[in-house]
Amino acid sequence: MTDIRPSRKTPPPEIIAITPPLTPPSKTSDLFEDNIPVDIDIPDNYVDYTLRNTKPLPPVTWQNFWTELNWLNVTILSITPILTIWGLFTVSVQYKTFFFAILYYFFTGLGITAGYHRLWSHRSYNASKPLQYFLAAAGAGAVQGSIKWWCRGHRAHHRYTDTDLDPYGAHHGLFWSHMGWMIVKPRRKPGVADVSDLSKNSVIRWQHKYYLQLILIMALGLPTLIAGLGWGDWKGGFFYAGATRLMFVHHSTFCVNSLAHYLGETPFDDKHTPRDHFITALVTIGEGYHNFHHQFPMDYRNAIRWYQYDPTKWFITVCQKLGLASHLKAFPDNEVKKGQLTMELKKLRQTQDDLRWPSDSNDLPVISWESFQEQSTKRPLVLISGFIHDVSSFMDEHPGGRHLLAKNIGKDATTAFFGGVYDHSNAAHNLLAMMRVGVLHGGAEHASEKAIPPSQKLRIVRATEFASTCSSSAMSETEGDNLLNYAGAAAGESKLKERRSN
Numbered sequence: 021m022t023d024i025r026p027s028r029k030t031p032p033p034e035i036i037a038i039t040p041p042l043t044p045p046s047k048t049s050d051l052f053e054d055n056i057p058v059d060i061d062i063p064d065n066y067v068d069y070t071l072r073n074t075k076p077l078p079p080v081t082w083q084n085f086w087t088e089l090n091w092l093n094v095t096i097l098s099i100t101p102i103l104t105i106w107g108l109f110t111v112s113v114q115y116k117t118f119f120f121a122i123l124y125y126f127f128t129g130l131g132i133t134a135g136y137h138r139l140w141s142h143r144s145y146n147a148s149k150p151l152q153y154f155l156a157a158a159g160a161g162a163v164q165g166s167i168k169w170w171c172r173g174h175r176a177h178h179r180y181t182d183t184d185l186d187p188y189g190a191h192h193g194l195f196w197s198h199m200g201w202m203i204v205k206p207r208r209k210p211g212v213a214d215v216s217d218l219s220k221n222s223v224i225r226w227q228h229k230y231y232l233q234l235i236l237i238m239a240l241g242l243p244t245l246i247a248g249l250g251w252g253d254w255k256g257g258f259f260y261a262g263a264t265r266l267m268f269v270h271h272s273t274f275c276v277n278s279l280a281h282y283l284g285e286t287p288f289d290d291k292h293t294p295r296d297h298f299i300t301a302l303v304t305i306g307e308g309y310h311n312f313h314h315q316f317p318m319d320y321r322n323a324i325r326w327y328q329y330d331p332t333k334w335f336i337t338v339c340q341k342l343g344l345a346s347h348l349k350a351f352p353d354n355e356v357k358k359g360q361l362t363m364e365l366k367k368l369r370q371t372q373d374d375l376r377w378p379s380d381s382n383d384l385p386v387i388s389w390e391s392f393q394e395q396s397t398k399r400p401l402v403l404i405s406g407f408i409h410d411v412s413s414f415m416d417e418h419p420g421g422r423h424l425l426a427k428n429i430g431k432d433a434t435t436a437f438f439g440g441v442y443d444h445s446n447a448a449h450n451l452l453a454m455m456r457v458g459v460l461h462g463g464a465e466h467a468s469e470k471a472i473p474p475s476q477k478l479r480i481v482r483a484t485e486f487a488s489t490c491s492s493s494a495m496s497e498t499e500g501d502n503l504l505n506y507a508g509a510a511a512g513e514s515k516l517k518e519r520r521s522n
């Protein structure tokens with residue numbers, strides 16, 4: 021096996037160990053002293069080198085899971101459903117608390133989607149200080165780790181999607197990407213991703229410093245206080261707006277890593293697992309158009325159509341109107357459409373490849389006029405546009421009657437076919453081409469526009485195929501300059517053959 025070493029003399033950069041969510045750093049200052057981008061000297065073959073030269077921890081089994089679990093995360097993720105069940109048995113649900121819990125779900129959820137994700141992970145817009153404090157506090161209420169920890173993992177997810185350097189790689193399965201990656205100790209350090217820009221942000225430093233206090237206040241304290249002081253439902257505020265709401269916010273975000281890489285379509289690119297689906301958008305406050313998002317991560321939108329569900333985009337737009345947000349980034353529509361067109365062409369190409377097509381002039385035998393005449397006495401052969409067709413299977417099917425075909429056997433019926441007797445439909449022309457059995461020697465007609473069946477005048481051709489077609493038809497004056505228009509090149513090829521045969 022060849023030893024692949026880093027392409028530069030410097031060793032691979034030290035990767036910051038992924039810390040478990042919710043674990044306050046031992047020394048806050050340590051996490052904010054890396055103002056130099058951590059990936060500044062990254063070797064060109066970093067992914068390959070790292071995967072080959074670092075060993076993941078052994079798989080989690082029934083024998084070792086006890087020591088491999090991240091107990092802090094296990095506790096947090098199981099305590100919310102336990103409190104929910106406890107609440108359901110002991111506290112009746114008040115409608116005010118119920119609606120407040122939904123509102124608080126959106127408030128803390130937006131802290132993650134509009135704040136942690138679109139603002140800080142992807143810098144898709146600029147936020148004023150008040151909006152940043154609002155999002156940092158709201159995000160703390162979603163209890164998903166500090167902004168810096170979260171964004172570091174998310175940037176690695178985008179950079180190393182579907183590789184083992186992606187902290188929640190979808191290739192490990194739905195459960196792993198949803199929460200498995202959090203409840204066990206990480207099997208591998210996630211790939212390097214720079215967050216030095218976040219280290220300089222005073223709001224992020226503030227959130228990091230008071231993270232523990234903030235999560236206690238924002239996740240449980242504030243909702244309990246609002247429901248308690250507001251309408252006397254202290255217990256409901258704690259259980260439903262606090263714990264139950266938190267459980268929903270957790271799984272809502274987790275769905276962006278699991279469901280959004282599993283369910284739906286790939287309208288922009290199918291290279292990786294991210295997908296677009298309305299259901300995912302519904303359960304993630306609009307983060308469900310994930311195929312678009314992975315293609316255009318710095319776009320403040322996830323959904324680009326007005327009717328698609330993306331409350332996070334609407335929230336950012338409202339903030340802009342209020343003067344709280346600015347510089348909303350949106351990829352040029354022209355570039356977005358290119359992605360869509362590529363995927364549409366791919367589908368059409370598949371349809372094209374699944375159909376049977378007529379033989380091309382290069383694949384057919386060249387037959388002399390004498391041979392054509394002689395063979396026409398044995399089977400019904402008709403010459404149209406330089407191609408010789410065996411119409412025996414069609415004699416009784418011909419809508420104009422058998423006699424019209426019979427009288428053209430052994431003759432050139434080009435004029436009769438193209439309007440002399442009846443101007444045949446595109447479908448008739450396509451079907452006729454399927455009956456080709458030869459090319460007439462010296463017959464110039466098969467190079468004409470009429471020789472190309474309508475179904476082949478516009479075709480999807482890959483750039484590599486198009487290049488070879490162009491070079492083989494270099495003598496042609498008519499080759500098309502449009503990738504889609506194969507007809508010109510095909511006609512060119514026919515001409516070439518004609519010249520060779522002359």
Ligand SMILES: [Zn+2]
Nearest residue numbers: 276277294310
């Ligand atoms: Zn993703």
Ligand SMILES: [Zn+2]
Nearest residue numbers: 141174178317
């Ligand atoms: Zn993202």
